[in-house]
Each structure stands twice: as structure tokens, then as C-alpha cells.
Amino acid sequence: MRHTHPIAPVPRADRPTRPGVPEPTLTSDTHVPCRKPGSTDTPAIPAQNQGPSVRGLAGFNAASPADAEALLLSCCHSLRWAERVAAHRPYPTVDALLAAADEAGYDLSRADLDEALAAESSALPHPDAPPAARTALRAAHAAYESSFGHAFVISLDGVRPGERLDQVLAGIRSRLGNEPEEERVVAADELRRLARARLAFRLAEALTPRHSGP
Template structure:
């Protein structure tokens, strides 16, 4: 990114607070994360927005993380009518019935152990890669998993913020 303001970041900075709040909520369901990003407007560059997102993510409490995770459907079961989760979980769309059934079982086992949905930045991953990740991560401690989830949410937020800025540029 250059140091000049891009049209997408300029449009984001100019959004009225309710519209900016709604746009940020689409990126991440944590109200604390959204509030922190709103409070730091205006942003000079997209990279400044990403840095603020990363900083806000690092500051989220366990309850804030739970709120953020509640906005994500289980892998292999995107929310009906939600193009974002369908697009992000595209790697499961063509998966075999066997792989989908295995993911359902793994998702349930993970949720039983950790008390929340298995969260991974699914963009660009195959169904097999996501299955292998949940198999690997189910052996983690809750503390290890919380930090992995925080990092995965950060990646997802960056992708969604990038898309938000690009969509604004074409609007």
C-alpha cells in the first residue's frame, strides 16, 4: 500500500457511524473490536486499518472472542443466505459426503471440548486441509486454542476488511 489514502479507505472514513458499525459487524461480530476500529478513524491507509484491527484483536477478552466466534458458522455448514461464509468455506462445497460427515463429527467433538465452534481462516483451504487442522488442534489446551483462534480471527478480519474496501471502491 502507498501512503496516500485510497478511495476505499476514504469512503470507509466518511461512512456515518451507524453504517460503519454495520460494515464492521459484517467483518467481525465482536462489538468491542468494531468499537475500537471506529474510535480510531480516520485511517490514512488500508494498512493503518489492518494494524488497528490487529491491535484491537490482541486486546479482546475471552467474552469478546466468544462474541466474535458466535458470528461464524461451523465449517461445512455456512449460514443459509450468507454469501460471505459460503465464499470462505468454498473448500468444503465439493467435499464428499464422507468428508462432510467426518467434519460434522469433528466439529461436534471440538465444540464439546472447547465450548465454541472450530474457527479457521478457511479462505483458500480445501476440505481435507480444514479436516486435518481440526484433528491437529483438538489436542490443544484451551489456552493454546484461544490464541490460535485469536490469530485465525485476525486473518479472517483482514480478508473481510480488504473485501469491504474493495467493494466500496466499486460502489
């Protein structure tokens, strides 16, 4: 039985959603190479490595191999995964591209997974969250990283903004009890789901008109 780290309960930090402003996620959307476990650095939220600008699926299909791979690496930092997905262009639909990304995600080798996880960072709550919530979540992430040697990753796709903090804390509490190999399986699945969600977001964002002015 693995020793689990006690994690103090965190006060809820519900706040209204502002129209037109994307809710920050409580998981990694920022790739930072070689981040040391237990680091107290606070990554920007919702800062993301967006990669090169491409215009939706057509732009992705027509992009140079380097640009396509750079965009994919901003979703999952495994070079072999990015090369494999980029090499199968052109894709007839976004769904076909996402399915290919999923398939490649299932085939990550141990080294591929280590490479991808090393580039992840655990994000913190929105700056408006109570200080106690920020402190407790930072401690929870540090406990996880101390146990497993990489950032905690979890996909919050479909989780309502007001429930994300609780979801992350529940996930950390639950997964701290996993054996290392068991947790690698869970982390790999969450990373695959994150990569899919990030890729869908990147393609959709590229098609969203940008308006200037108020």
C-alpha cells in the same frame, strides 16, 4: 493429556475453479448469534453478513459511526473491537486500517473473544463435494465444538482452493489435542487473521464494478 476424538479420513474433492466465481471457504464467513455447539445446521456457502454498503476506504471513513461499526461487526463480532476501529477514523490508507484492526484484535478481552466466537459458525464444503466429505467434516466440527464450546475458526487466506479441505481437517485434528486455554490463544489469532481478511475483502468488493447481464 486431553482425549482426542478420532476423525475419519475424507476423500479429496478437487474440482476446477470457475472463472469469476469466488471459491467458498471452509471456515466461518457467516455470523449467527448463539449457535449451539454440535448443531447440524448447514450454513449457506459462501453466505456472508456483508453489513452496510460502503465505497472502499473513502466510504468507510465517511460512513456514520453506526454503519462503520456494522461493517466491522460483519468481520469480527466484538462490539468493543468494532467501536475501537471505527473511532480512529479517518485512516490514510487501507494498510493503516488493517493494521489498526490487527492491533485491536490483539487486545480482545476474554469477554470480547467469547462474544466474537459465539457469532461464528463452521461452514461445510462446497455442495459439489462428495457426501462422505460433507459427513466427515460435519462430524469433525461437531467434535471440536463439543470439546471447546464454540465453532472451529481458521483463516484460509492464501490457501489454494484444492487444499482447503485438507487444511481444515488437519487443523481440527491438531487443535483437538489442545488444552482449553491453549486453544483460546490459537482461536483468537485465527479470528484476528479472519477479521483482517474479511475487512480487506469487504473494502475491495465495494470498489468492484457490478455488471448486469451475461
